[in-house]
Amino acid sequence: MGKRKILLGMVVGAVAGGATALIDKDARDYAKKKLVLAKATSSYYTSHPSEAINGIKQTVDKLNNAVASGSSNAINALEQVEQTLDKVTNKTGRKEIE
Numbered sequence: 001m002g003k004r005k006i007l008l009g010m011v012v013g014a015v016a017g018g019a020t021a022l023i024d025k026d027a028r029d030y031a032k033k034k035l036v037l038a039k040a041t042s043s044y045y046t047s048h049p050s051e052a053i054n055g056i057k058q059t060v061d062k063l064n065n066a067v068a069s070g071s072s073n074a075i076n077a078l079e080q081v082e083q084t085l086d087k088v089t090n091k092t093g094r095k096e097i098e
Helices: 002-021 025-047 049-097
Strands: none
16 A cells, blocks of 8 residues: 555656646757657657667677676776785785794
8 A cells, every 4th residue: 555655656746747847848848859759769660670679789789798898897806906905914914923
C-alpha cells in the first residue's frame, strides 16, 4: 500500500510540475520540438529496424570498451598502490629489525 502511494505521489508530482513548467512559452516550444524529433526518430527506426539494431550494437561495443579500459586502469592503480604499500611496509619492518 505504501509503495503504491509513493509511486502515485511521484506521478502526480511529475504531472503537476510538467504542467506548471509548460506555462512558459519557451518551455512549451522546447517540449514541442523535442516531441516532434522523438516522433520522427521513432518513425525512422520503426521503418529501418536494422539500423536501430546496428546503432545499439555500436553503443554497446563502445560501452564495453569503456568499461574494459576503466577496469584495466583501476587494476593498474590498485597494483601500484599495493606495490607502494609493500615498499613502505618492508622499509618500516627493516627498521624495526635493525
